Amino acid sequence: MSTTEILFFFLSALALFSASMVLISKNPVHSVLWLVVTFFAISGHYILLNAQFLAIVNIIVYAGAIMVLFLFVIMLMNLNQQNEPQKNLWMKLAGVISGGCFLMVLVSLVRQSLDLKSKVAMTTSGDIGLIKNLGRVLFNDYVVPFEITSVLFLSAMVGAIVMGKKD
Amino acid sequence: MIPLLLILIPLLSGLAVFLLKDSPASKALALASSLATLVLSLMAVFTKGALTYDAAWLPGLGSRFSLLQDGMSKMLSLLTAISFPVVFAATYKNVYPKSSSFYGLMLLTQAGLLGVFLASDALLFYFFWELALIPVYFLCSIWGGEKRIAVTFKFFVYTFIGSLLMLVGLLYVYSQTADHSFAMQSFYHANLPAHAQNGVFALFFIAFAIKMPIFPFHTWQPDAYEQSPTAVTMILSGVMVKMGIFAVIHWLLPMVPQGFQAHSMFVVVLSVIGMIYASLIAIRQDDIKRLIAYSSIAHIGLMCAAIFVQNQIGLEGVMIQMFNHGINVIGLWIVADVIEQQLGTRKFSELGGLAQKAPVLAILFVIMALANVALPLTNAFVGEFLMFNGLFQFNGWIATVAGISIILAAVYTLNMIQKIFFGNTVEKTEHAVEVSGNVQWVLGILVLLVLVMGVYPQPMIDLTKDTVSAIFANR
């Protein structure tokens, strides 16, 4: 087992475990923290895939900004007690089963996909994920969507103000 | 040009009447317009050969604004054109709230009806088919009786389902035409395969069967007739049900001859069951309007059966009968309306002895009623005679069973006459008076038509001969 593989399985296990903990934790703050752990594990995967730019962005934007925002909101609402009422057990079971089914059918599809048999993802090598390379593509081919995202942000900004402002 | 004008006059004057704000002028304008239509349709009748009009409409869809007025169309447009002035004149004294809307909608109905009878483009036909329905919906729902809203709605939805199925059929045939056109001739020559013919037949037939209506699609009809304002009922039963019959002859029969053939026995049996069934129910009715409604179902059943026997005699009978039934049933409705307006009841059990108070009405009504039972020398006799003849040639036993309705018709019609007019006067009829002059005149004219057509039906036969022979030409 190579280092890559060990790392892969470790990160995968970590990601899955922490993701599960997001669900299982009663305390929302814990959930947030477990989610941050998940994001770190995913960033680890990015690094493993040599997608450094995304790894950094993921940590800064997701784990840093977004999750802090979540945490902040939770704190603001004073939701850090474990007082979330539980869903009906049957509903929970239904949710788990249907989610499980979803996983199962898709996994079975992948298992049946003969065309994926020999495919591998290039790990630790291949430098398209570097900032230099991505930036070039972004500002050449993807400049239009890049600009368009500004509209998205603008509307999100307007929205956040309209929604958040007390009147 | 005449066909176009026949549609345009009521359409435009109908819209114009809407704009007249509740003035008596609307009534006058409506009458004038309907008289103008009558004159035009008479002109059409006296013109030799088929009249046509054609203009571009929907080039992308293969549909044109094309009208064709052959013998049957002439006859039916004449019926339509006669009915409206008659109805207007007979109800001239009735006061409708928002009368301009009433008359406007009536004229729009007329435009729709004429359109149905004239259209020779399937899509256009469908348009007019619906156009005739919508104003009626409003007419009945606004000016109708107590339960009008629910009843009219049932009527509307019922017929609407039918027309939607017809639309599917139209689309299917359209997709199968050689030149992707809605033109009547293209439809006639669509040459559908046998299984498709059956399907298309079913789609169309349900629509027409609901409209006619034949058993067991008839339940909207008695309620609708009962609850509608009588002026509308006259149009409904006098003219509108003919749409279904017309459509079967004009569209269904030439379009899917094999499907028609395959189902003829079924439909004939159904119609005959309906005749007996409706006649029996009519016997037990205690309400003039419902009785006439069921009687109408029975008559329509006969016409439907006579179409499906597919022989020339029967079809000729249907042609004549379409016109005559219209005249007769309008006459009956007029009397029903007079009675209801004057005495405030339609129940036989609350009537009686009216012949002493209103002898003229009694005489005119009796003649109308006798026409309803197809007594010889009234107009209905010739039609029924020919239709039964056709039915007999199709199957003697069925004709015999259908013949029972002749007897039953006598039973319920005479019941009606007796209970309304004969016997001693009762509380409600104690102070009844003779009907007003306009009704007398209108009924008189109708009675005259009944007798003239009954004694000398040949002109009507000649008028529709071309349609009939065209249908049987390639058989």
Add this chain to the structure above:
Amino acid sequence: MSKLVYLIPLFPLLGFLINGLGRKSLSKSLIGIIGSGTILASFIVSLLVFFDVKANGVSVITLFNFISIKGLIIPFAFQVDQLSVLFLLIITGVGFLIHLYSTAYMHEEEPQHFGRYFAYLNLFVFSMLLLVLGANYVIMFIGWEGVGLCSYLLIGFWFKNNNYNYAAKKAFVMNRIGDLGFLLAVFWLIFKLGTATYSDVFSQVAQLSSFDITAITALLFIGAMGKSAQIPLYTWLPDAMAGPTPVSALIHAATMVTAGIYMIARSNILYTMAPGTQSLVAMVGLATAIFAATIAIKQNDIKKVLAYSTVSQLGYMFLGLGVGAYTGAVFHVITHAFFKALLFLGAGSVIHAMHHEQDIRKMGGLKKYMPITHITFLLACLAIAGIPPFSGFFSKDEILMAALAKNPIYYYLGLGGALMTAFYMFRLYSLTFLGGFRGTNEQEHHLHESPSAMTIPLIVLAILSVIGGWVGIPELFAKDAHSLEHFLAPIFASSTAIADKHHLETSQEWMYLIGSTALIVVVIIYAINSYKKYQPITEESTGLGVILENKWYVDELYDAVIVNPLNAVAGFFKNFVEKYVIDGAVNGVGRLVGYGSRQLRLLQSGQVGNYLLIMVLAIVVFVLVWFNDITIVYYLNRLFN
């Protein structure tokens, strides 16, 4: 001359229109003049036509084409031949007398009803003439239904009385049942031959299979049953006595009810070729003759007795037709028209005098108050009883002899009926005219002979009843004396050619003749003796008497077997099938939609979790559906391999 034949129905039609439209403005006398005058005019034209036919034979006059389509032409045409012209004479002649009689009898009516009455009467004559004159079955049917209508109108003439209206309706409906048979026969003819014109039909009769002919004739006979009141469609006729008495005389005795006989005589060739139907006709006729006679014995209403007598006599006519004695049947129609009209008019005269009392138990001894009526009535009774040399004797004898030739049983039964006829007629006669008056004093005070407008027709008809039979004196008495037979020979020529001849020996004939007459005389004497001293008795009849008084309960039977079940079925349709099955199905769809709506709304629970759950499940299902061939199969394989 025959060209003018259209005038014959035209006059009554004009009379109808004038009287009908002017019934409020014209005076009673004018109405009477117009009403009777038009018939007289028709009678005169009929006479002219009669002589024309006698001289020149048959002619067909086409007025216009009634219906003309491909494969079927029905002209509005009149056929004037020996048969129709005879009927023309009866209709217009007897009709005129009855019109005349009516001017007096109906004089108490208000002018407008008086006018209405004459209008109806004229319309009836018009229809009857159409029936007789028509050159094809369709025109005959027009008249056929027309007389039915007039009968309806006249029976219900006094429309305030609902019982009369019911009687009128009953008559019309029963007639319609027969008419349906008639119509079907016409359809059958048109189907097979493509024509309904007599000449064409009779000349192409060979093209019809024997089944066709039997069916057609049987159906036509059903029509005749209705119109001529034969079993089982006879019950309307006694009820029809609700109408004014002259109407009964005209319609329900002299003319309309004989339409069935006319029709069968007209179609004689068809019947001759259908021996099965012929026996049916004979048997039905005979049964009716006896059956009605039994009922007549126990009736107490003067008009009812006459009505059942009419039914019975009509039965004889059908017997005649059934045994192939067409001439005899027609002959009996003629004589019957005379004496039965006379009887009815006489009865009318009595009723008139008795102020609309019709129960013979309350009459008696009218002989001295109303001599003319009495004499004429007696003559008529003798005629109907079949006493020589009165007219009825000859005609009835001809039928019975023909029956004897065909089948002796027919004869003996027929004779039994004749004896009953003699009995009830003289029962009626003695109860009415003999003995002492049994009515109220007031009635007695007002008893009087009728005015001359009523007695003149009585006298004329009495003369005819006496001498009317001489046109058909049997060969037995004198060679070639039967002028009627010779006159009608062309009509029945083709039938006589086919029919097998039975001839009785002269001596045998004499024997039967004398024997039967003797029996009848005995019965008459017995009847007069039994009822001359009649006093009203209160005790109830017993046994057969009750059944006869109640007319064998036939009306009740019909009610129980046909009318009530039909009403029940109709009610079931109206109240159950229509409401719950057919409408219920339609509304059920609506309710289903409503129910579905209320249930589907619950799916929209408002819970985001549920929404998402359904979405995910839907995705799973979609994937499974799409990859049905690999996913499920894959796992199943894994499971079992």
Add this chain to the structure above:
Amino acid sequence: MPIQYYIYLCLALFSIGIIGALTRRNVIIVFMCIELMFNAVNLLLVAFSKMHLAAASISDKASTVGSDGQLFVFFIMVVAAAEVSVGLAIIVMLFRNTHSVDINFLNRLKN
């Protein structure tokens, strides 16, 4: 690494996200689970991008095949950020009115 591993991992993460969205009542946690779904997709996209790169770089060492996949991830992050800002604003607004973030109480609108 065989691509299946990545796919399985991402599908598992994605399904955990789905399960979370289905089972939790706290709106914020539900929202977080949705973010988890996004991240699962992100990882999958990156893995695929490297898979396509691996296939392409056999013939062309300097291939940039697959960079679009990584850029897509970038855009997803951008959108996610925007969504979070709006979403949290909505949640805060709701909390102000109801003092609850329980998803089950969101049932004024139904049927």
Add this chain to the structure above:
Amino acid sequence: MNAIIVSALLGVVMMFSGILLKNKSTLKYIAIGGLLLLLIANLFQTYGVYTVVVNSHELLRFQKFGLFFNTIAITATLIYVILSGKDIENAGNYPAEYFALIFFVLCGVSILCGFNSLLMLFLGIEILSIPLYILTGSDKRNLKSNEASLKYFLMGAFTAGIMLMGIALIYGATGSFGISSPSIISTPTGGTSVPRASYLEIAGVLLLFVAMCFKVSAAPFHFWTPDVYDGAPSVFTSFMATIVKVAGFFAFIRLLEGQSAILGPTWKILLSFVIIATLLIGNITAVFQQSVKRMLAYSSIAQAGFMLFALYSASDIAKEGILLYAAAYSLATIGIFAVLIKMKDYTLDGFNGLAKTEPVLALTTTICLLSLSGIPLTAGFFAKYYMLASVVKTGTGLWLVIVAVLFAAVSVYYYFRVIQAMYFKEGVAETTEITAGFKAGLVFVAALIVLIGVLPSVLLNYFYF
């Protein structure tokens, strides 16, 4: 491209005009002016005039069809603003922002009209959706509005996740985000080699399909629709239910057009299931709604069921039809909502007797309702006609058409309940103040509906010259 740029700019302009202008009633006129500008810009591009040439590297590709569609969307918005502009101003405290958001939505619509890459699809949908979350919740004091907003947001985000998974799977199979390059691979199945798409791609398309179904509120992914439409301020419901929805449809069609090769026979089964479920739920559930607004929400689901026929038949006539449908449906719905907003009571009873108090409103509403129920002589008839005709022409699925028309008959039931309330029931319908201009606008809309209903070639010819 013109439309994207102009609408984005106009959004900014609206934002600033809110700061600069004190009188908010002028906003409406600015917006109308802006929309006209937008319309012109789009028409320019339709006929080959470009203001700026931007190389989008095939991420966007504008074809006539899409541009026509954009024209319809912009025109519909214009009519919407003309009719309901005043109500937008009064919907909340931030009128300028609302107008800005509307323009941003239009930007998203424009992107959807020309996307040629799944990335642009995703961005377009997000740009479309995010302003809508806000507009839905714009009535901040109203708990229903809040709730609707949150529901919409949560479900929208969830669906975005599904959609992204779909995109990722497609990317995995094809290596590109293009919408018209399915990978056909040969998979030996049972000895014979038949070309078929990779399972991953099919699964991806399926997930995309699901996400799009959600956007156009096709069952069983429609659940957000009634709640959100009901909870949102009516004036924005109108916008959502019309322009946004048909834009979703357009994207849907454009998306699946290119995928037709991989959509095997099972696809039609699945789609017919969705169609029937949509028709069933939309029509049946609408029957018993007491609130007209909620009824219209279900009706919009039902109409979606009809529009899905365009996908089913996937032919040129269907594309033509979807344009007509978009126009007809938007016009009618905008008209009804414009009236609804003026009503004080949104329940059916609130409409009682409207024909007496406001005959013009009643008449125009009736025409709109008739159009929605597909009665001839209104635009709605031809819209439905094209949908049905396109399916009939394919020769399969005639049964589906029959089912559809039966549901159309059901739809008559609930549409006519409104007509019945207005015309045949006694009552006094209370409305806010109705201006003559508003009436004129409504009459114009109604006239347009009838015009298209009588001569659809007026509209359709426009697409061809």
